[in-house]
Amino acid sequence: MAVASDLVLSRGLIITKNPSISFKSHVSVTPILSKGCQTVKPKYCNLRTKAQAAEVQVLIDQENKHGLSLGFDAVSEGELREKGFLGLRKTKMVCTIGPACCSMEDLEKLAMGGMNVARLNMCHNTREWHLDVIRKIKQLNHEKLFCVSVMIDTEGSQIHVVDHGEPNSVKVEEDSIWLFTAIKFEGSRPFTVKANYAGFSEGIEVGDELVIDGGMASFEVIEKVGNDLRCKCTDPGVFLPRAKLSFRRNGILVERNHGLPTLSKKDWDDIEFGIAEGVDFIAMSFVCDADSVRHLKKYVSGKSSRSIKVLAKIENLESLQKFEEIVEASDGIMVARGDLGVDIPLEQIPTVQEIIIHVCRQLNKPVIVASQLLESMVEYPTPTRAEVADVSEAVRQYADALMLSGESAIGPFGQKAVSVLQMASSRMELWSREENRQSALCGQRQLGESLHDRIAEQICNCAVDMGGYLLLFLSIPDHLNSALLDFIYASKLANNLGVDAIFVYTKHGHMASLLSRNRPNPPIFAFTNDDSTRMALNLQWGVIPVLVNLSDDMETNIAKTIDLIKMKGMVKYGDAVLVVLDLTPAHVTSTAFQSIQVKTIV
Numbered sequence: 324m325a326v327a328s329d330l331v332l333s334r335g336l337i338i339t340k341n342p343s344i345s346f347k348s349h350v351s352v353t354p355i356l357s358k359g360c361q362t363v364k365p366k367y368c369n370l371r372t373k374a375q376a377a378e379v380q381v382l383i384d385q386e387n388k389h390g391l392s393l394g395f396d397a398v399s400e401g402e403l404r405e406k407g408f409l410g411l412r413k414t415k416m417v418c419t420i421g422p423a424c425c426s427m428e429d430l431e432k433l434a435m436g437g438m439n440v441a442r443l444n445m446c447h448n449t450r451e452w453h454l455d456v457i458r459k460i461k462q463l464n465h466e467k468l469f470c471v472s473v474m475i476d477t478e479g480s481q482i483h484v485v486d487h488g489e490p491n492s493v494k495v496e497e498d499s500i501w502l503f504t505a506i507k508f509e510g511s512r513p514f515t516v517k518a519n520y521a522g523f524s525e526g527i528e529v530g531d532e533l534v535i536d537g538g539m540a541s542f543e544v545i546e547k548v549g550n551d552l553r554c555k556c557t558d559p560g561v562f563l564p565r566a567k568l569s570f571r572r573n574g575i576l577v578e579r580n581h582g583l584p585t586l587s588k589k590d591w592d593d594i595e596f597g598i599a600e601g602v603d604f605i606a607m608s609f610v611c612d613a614d615s616v617r618h619l620k621k622y623v624s625g626k627s628s629r630s631i632k633v634l635a636k637i638e639n640l641e642s643l644q645k646f647e648e649i650v651e652a653s654d655g656i657m658v659a660r661g662d663l664g665v666d667i668p669l670e671q672i673p674t675v676q677e678i679i680i681h682v683c684r685q686l687n688k689p690v691i692v693a694s695q696l697l698e699s700m701v702e703y704p705t706p707t708r709a710e711v712a713d714v715s716e717a718v719r720q721y722a723d724a725l726m727l728s729g730e731s732a733i734g735p736f737g738q739k740a741v742s743v744l745q746m747a748s749s750r751m752e753l754w755s756r757e758e759n760r761q762s763a764l765c766g767q768r769q770l771g772e773s774l775h776d777r778i779a780e781q782i783c784n785c786a787v788d789m790g791g792y793l794l795l796f797l798s799i800p801d802h803l804n805s806a807l808l809d810f811i812y813a814s815k816l817a818n819n820l821g822v823d824a825i826f827v828y829t830k831h832g833h834m835a836s837l838l839s840r841n842r843p844n845p846p847i848f849a850f851t852n853d854d855s856t857r858m859a860l861n862l863q864w865g866v867i868p869v870l871v872n873l874s875d876d877m878e879t880n881i882a883k884t885i886d887l888i889k890m891k892g893m894v895k896y897g898d899a900v901l902v903v904l905d906l907t908p909a910h911v912t913s914t915a916f917q918s919i920q921v922k923t924i925v
């Protein structure tokens with residue numbers, strides 16, 4: 324670790340003359356080589372001398388005195404130093420936590436690899452197990468300065484297999500006869516399958532088709548005995564544990580809602596538990612309408628003073644049919660391709676995904692693409708080329724986040740899977756930026772050379788562009804319109820001026836999300852004094868949430884945050900920052916305090 328002559332700053336920053344200094348592999352410890360040594364990353368390490376380091380110390384003291392401190396997470400800080408502003412990954416990563424990655428060490432490795440949100444699927448494991456994982460993540464956030472949000476994903480009401488007589492998968496032979504029942508049986512009983520719900524066969528007729536997991540195997544119903552179904556295999560395959568059952572008549576899905584509520588008693592218990600443990604997101608499985616989402620949102624906001632975001636999972640036909648109203652009612656969406664593929668033909672998934680992502684952006688809701696992104700990595704240490712193409716396509720479509728399921732929960736290569744997501748998304752983001760730049764070049768030629776001239780030019784260009792956007796966003800609720808225009812404007816300005824970063828000061832994260840919605844090239848640093856806003860913004864494309872203590876005097880806040888970031892070596896002389904204000908001091912009632920400024924670091 325550091326030697327006596329090194330200056331150890333806050334948050335693990337060390338100024339050292341020793342280039343061979345070795346650190347425990349912890350990203351928050353960043354050696355900054357002082358004068359006389361080779362500088363590792365000159366662009367972002369502009370702290371060279373002890374005098375400057377002393378200056379930083381003064382600033383940190385000031386920071387403490389004025390109660391203004393920057394809660395940067397260790398991973399973004401490290402990534403920024405290493406790769407610079409434009410190198411920061413924009414697409415967020417959600418990892419499902421399971422037995423393969425629930426130790427403190429494994430969670431830390433996933434966090435260091437860039438996991439933004441940890442997902443707990445309440446279908447599996449015990450309350451104690453979930454509690455243990457949540458506490459570990461909170462402890463890591465606290466002790467190691469990570470910023471990993473926690474999501475619980477409800478079990479929901481769905482017909483699935485609870486027992487097929489074997490611990491693992493079972494082969495299904497052509498023409499074999501099987502009994503599907505809701506009655507529990509002891510030990511192994513060949514050719515018998517227990518479903519989780521007594522009414523699973525309601526409305527089903529002889530001649531209907533019973534499909535396993537959207538096509539893993541198919542049967543014809545040949546006899547109905549009470550609630551049980553006797554079936555003959557027509558398309559051989561395999562039963563996996565927890566396989567899902569659906570029914571088709573003349574090739575069309577038999578839609579049945581079984582009278583089951585979207586949230587069962589167990590789901591409500593899990594939600595209570597999540598609220599009590601301070602989770603950041605609740606993902607609602609098998610949503611069928613907007614009302615259930617509104618109901619849960621209202622319930623949660625009445626129960627918790629923190630803002631907990633409710634995400635609706637689009638994973639059945641009903642949710643697909645009403646998805647616009649569901650998107651509007653929710654705080655975000657998950658394209659749950661696993662179960663969706665049980666309800667709709669697989670070939671429709673890619674277009675459905677693209678449409679959902681598009682609508683989510685239109686309505687300004689973050690969207691996660693989930694399931695089977697790197698499925699082969701549950702078993703193998705490298706992905707298939709097709710999987711990398713799928714990940715890249717989701718990134719190109721500008722999804723906010725990508726999710727790993729079994730790849731991290733049960734697979735031995737979870738960290739590798741995270742790094743594949745990281746590399747594939749960074750690569751595609753770079754490509755998309757280049758593509759956008761090329762298409763922008765086909766339009767107006769940039770005339771101005773100085774920043775001042777470019778600002779004047781861009782104001783005029785953006786005013787024209789805004790006309791086009793107005794048409795595009797007519798379907799957006801009225802209350803969003805005026806704010807939207809400001810932030811479309813800000814994002815376009817940021818892209819066209821080539822600023823290095825956008826700083827937005829925000830309480831509830833709304834303006835940060837409006838900026839993110841426009842997918843600007845520079846990263847969006849969202850400074851907020853609300854911890855739950857910070858954790859919620861973790862899911863949004865291109866947003867790096869930073870916890871900060873803000874005073875009522877915004878100009879001083881801006882000056883101080885820029886100073887602190889500069890002294891931390893994260894911006895350098897000449898960098899241009901677009902500063903967007905969305906914090907109206909308590910004593911001001913108008914929105915006149917919303918502003919956009921371009922600041923050059925001096």
Ligand SMILES: Nc1ncnc2c1ncn2[C@@H]1O[C@H](COP(=O)(O)OP(=O)(O)OP(=O)(O)O)[C@@H](O)[C@H]1O
Nearest residue numbers: 419420421422444446447448661662728729732733
């Ligand atoms: N906490 C856990 N304990 C044990 N196994 C888990 C856990 N979480 C996930 N898994 C396993 O990882 C695999 C993928 O997990 P995941 O929960 O994402 O499945 P899913 O079926 O796509 O989700 P959902 O049930 O919400 O549709 C499953 O095979 C599941 O058995």
Ligand SMILES: CC(=O)C(=O)O
Nearest residue numbers: 659660661662693694
């Ligand atoms: C993630 C999930 O629930 C699904 O894909 O079905």
Ligand SMILES: [K+]
Nearest residue numbers: 476477478608
């Ligand atoms: K679930």
Ligand SMILES: [Mg+2]
Nearest residue numbers: 638659661662
């Ligand atoms: Mg599902």
